[in-house]
Amino acid sequence: DRSPPKPRVQLYVEQKEVQGQEEVLEGSSVSLRCSAETLCSSPPPTLTWSSTPRIPLSDSSRLQELISDLNFTATHREHGVTFTCTITYQLQDKIKTAQDSITVHVQYSPKNTAVSVLPSSSVLEGSSVTLICSSDANPAVNYTWSRESEGQLKQLQTGQNLTFNRTDPTHRGWYHCTAQNQHGSQNSSVMLDIQYSPKNISVLAIPSSSVLEGSSVTLICSSDANPAVNYTWSRESEGQLKQLQTGDTLTFNRTDPTHRGWYHCTAQNQHGSQNSSVKLDIQCE
Numbered sequence: 145d146r147s148p149p150k151p152r153v154q155l156y157v158e159q160k161e162v163q164g165q166e167e168v169l170e171g172s173s174v175s176l177r178c179s180a181e182t183l184c185s186s187p188p189p190t191l192t193w194s195s196t197p198r199i200p201l202s203d204s205s206r207l208q209e210l211i212s213d214l215n216f217t218a219t220h221r222e223h224g225v226t227f228t229c230t231i232t233y234q235l236q237d238k239i240k241t242a243q244d245s246i247t248v249h250v251q252y253s254p255k256n257t258a259v260s261v262l263p264s265s266s267v268l269e270g271s272s273v274t275l276i277c278s279s280d281a282n283p284a285v286n287y288t289w290s291r292e293s294e295g296q297l298k299q300l301q302t303g304q305n306l307t308f309n310r311t312d313p314t315h316r317g318w319y320h321c322t323a324q325n326q327h328g329s330q331n332s333s334v335m336l337d338i339q340y341s342p343k344n345i346s347v348l349a350i351p352s353s354s355v356l357e358g359s360s361v362t363l364i365c366s367s368d369a370n371p372a373v374n375y376t377w378s379r380e381s382e383g384q385l386k387q388l389q390t391g392d393t394l395t396f397n398r399t400d401p402t403h404r405g406w407y408h409c410t411a412q413n414q415h416g417s418q419n420s421s422v423k424l425d426i427q428c429e
């Protein structure tokens with residue numbers, strides 16, 4: 145009896161044969177050649193290719209009987225893919241198969257670089273936040289963090305994660321992560337938003353908190369907060385607070401003595417509120 149033929153798969157990079165575990169650089173031309181000894185059988189044996197994980201095999205061509213070349217340009221998609229060549233032949237009225245495989249290892253520059261933020265890219269002042277960079281590359285990348293500040297990029301630190309244990313409003317801004325290996329680099333950015341309750345509220349009276357009867361006066365309330373606040377005006381009257389109106393200004397076009405008294409502005413967002421007051425004095429002519 146004849147011993148059944150076994151196929152053999154060889155890896156060529158840029159026309160040169162290389163050993164199976166050697167890594168192939170992305171962009172190089174790869175040829176997988178499957179060959180088997182010819183067999184005087186009828187019908188003649190056939191060679192077929194398959195891959196795990198499955199990728200579409202398009203460039204297969206049979207040059208002559210029992211040689212099949214699979215030619216492609218190496219990309220990250222072929223990294224770690226096992227290519228199997230199967231010979232199928234008929235022996236004594238039985239269909240027989242035999243196989244050989246090769247796993248291709250590709251070196252490639254960073255792909256799919258992305259930044260995710262835990263717990264979220266908008267956090268409350270004082271809480272902690274971690275920016276996590278990820279990238280697909282071979283060999284593994286190193287990560288560098290930088291921040292945009294006054295139109296300039298300032299390098300912060302290296303490492304996959306950038307953590308703020310206690311955020312404050314100055315941490316708000318754009319952060320960039322650059323993933324790099326010897327084949328290239330790629331970056332991704334994220335905007336970090338720090339939210340906080342109103343601070344530094346103040347009330348300004350224009351032209352002054354003491355005006356002549358009949359003249360006009362405008363009270364302007366301002367504060368620092370994120371997100372923006374809603375302002376509410378109220379007035380103390382007989383020991384009770386009476387709500388007047390909303391909006392950052394309160395205007396009296398023609399003041400009269402009944403307008404005398406304390407006016408309060410409340411600045412409020414979903415994280416809290418703050419108050420400030422002004423005493424309005426109306427002078428008689």
Ligand SMILES: *[C@@H]1O[C@H](CO)[C@@H](O)[C@H](O)[C@H]1NC(C)=O
Nearest residue numbers: 156159175203205213214215
């Ligand atoms: C595939 O590559 C081999 C070796 O580089 C070459 O001899 C062959 O002609 C190529 N086949 C096709 C279809 O390009």
Ligand SMILES: *[C@@H]1O[C@H](CO)[C@@H](O)[C@H](O)[C@H]1NC(C)=O
Nearest residue numbers: 262274275276303304305306
């Ligand atoms: C980055 O943070 C994530 C989530 O907290 C964690 O799972 C991962 O181990 C960290 N990576 C490094 C290199 O510290």
Ligand SMILES: *[C@@H]1O[C@H](CO)[C@@H](O)[C@H](O)[C@H]1NC(C)=O
Nearest residue numbers: 272273274306307308309310
């Ligand atoms: C942040 O907290 C972690 C864990 O509590 C600690 O190991 C690290 O030193 C802290 N980092 C800073 C900058 O305070």
Ligand SMILES: *[C@@H]1O[C@H](CO)[C@@H](O)[C@H](O)[C@H]1NC(C)=O
Nearest residue numbers: 285286288302324325326327
């Ligand atoms: C990151 O990797 C690149 C390429 O391997 C190297 O040139 C660079 O010095 C590394 N940077 C750091 C901070 O390790």
Ligand SMILES: *[C@@H]1O[C@H](CO)[C@@H](O)[C@H](O)[C@H]1NC(C)=O
Nearest residue numbers: 290297320321322330331332
């Ligand atoms: C990110 O990559 C783009 C495109 O390669 C480049 O123009 C830009 O300067 C990079 N940004 C940083 C922060 O490295």
